[in-house]
Each structure stands twice: as C-alpha cells, then as structure tokens.
Amino acid sequence: MFTIEHEFDATVITLVDEGETPLQEDVTINSFAECVTLEQFDPRTDSVQKITLSPEQLRDLAAALDLPEGVYQLRLTPD
Secondary structure, three states: OEEEEEOOOOEEEEEOOOOOOOOOOOEEEEEOOOOEEEEEEEOOOOEEEEEEEOHHHHHHHHHHOOOOOOOOOOOOOOO
C-alpha cells in the first residue's frame, strides 16, 4: 500500500509494508525539484535514517530495476 500527497515544495510518497511479518517500517519518499530523499525509522537506533539522491541517481536507479547484472552508463541522445 502507498499514499501520495502533493505539498507546497515536494511530492511525498509513503510506502507501507503489507508483506508477511516481520514487517518493515514505512518508507517516506520526498521528491523535490533538486533531489529525492528516502526516510525510514530505524527502531534499533530510535532515529530516522535518510538517503538523498540526485535526479541522475534516481534515473539510474529506475533503469537498473529492469536490467541484468553488469555495469551501465545512461547517456542522453540528441533529438
């Protein structure tokens, strides 16, 4: 399950784990113009862990989800 909210400066997506137990904590994705952050509560440290991705890193991650093992570099092609 997930939710999508549009705020003033970001789109916020929250991923809720509905799999088999043990369930993972919710993941919150904040999409800003200049970056994307992923946040998840870590009960071991009682704190929120945060990862920040550039737009290019997010593009590469999206492409990597459907590719086989290997090393890749995405290049823009001229129109």
